[in-house]
Amino acid sequence: MATAHDRAVLQTIFSPTTPFGDVPGLNQIEDLNDDDRVFDSHLLKQVKDLEVLGVAAAESGDLPAALERFSEAIKVLPQRASAYNNRAQTRRLLGDTEGALEDLEQAISLSGGAGFTACQALVQRGLLLRLACRDEDARVDFERAAALGSEFARYQAVLLNPYAALCNRMLSKVINKLRNPEIYGSHDP
Template structure:
């Protein structure tokens, strides 16, 4: 039986363009949960229902309805991060990135540094930062989300890290030369 480290090494050898340690099917983000223990159980259930209705509305293209539901959820439990994260997504879909960034900041702050919402909000904010050309800040958010278990965030952080990209390119060349030793003496035309 192979260890997690063994699988990571094999992954790097056979798929050199993926981040080292990126093992398919090993996404810790799936295991994350938010700590909702400080909220009234009945009110929490109502808020979760409002959020589900908001997500359904957004998926149906009704962004106004989604924003209304997320706003109701925030009004009912203003110290719960999830509705801010969801509302940020709807705001982003509307093209309102400034307010989306505000909601993501609130979601991150209220998450207390852990949980599913924290991870999702960091990834979402990282994507918005990257679109705005603020790559260093985006990389920081992706790295934080990666430590929480997001494989997508880990891939984005590596893509934004020039040293990792150079290492991946060099490793790819070495692997290709090992696979095709006859091509090792052919000059690179790039």
């Protein structure tokens, strides 16, 4: 049976773009959920139904209707993070980046930075920050989302870490030399 260290070494060999010791799934939280027990069950059902309608509207291309459904859900349960996260995505699709960032801030705040919605909101905000060339802020969000279990966020955090990128390039070159010695020859340092 392989140890965690063995898996980390194998992960580094076969996926040199991940930092050493970063084994996908090793510390991943399984079944990441939001804690909705604090909400009235009837209101929660109403809000979830509105969110389902909002997602369906967005998927069919009716973004104004989606925005309205998510806003209605927020009016019913303004303390629940999920509708803010969904509305943020809709706002982003409508070109309202500032509104999207405001909703993401609210989603992260209401979730306490934990749970499924927090993970999604952190990834979404990280992407928006990256588009705004705020790479350090984006990296922080991706690292937080990675700690909650997002493999996508973990990969994005590595891409934004200049030291990890340098180490990974060097390790990748060494691995490629070992795999293909005839291509690199002995004269290539």
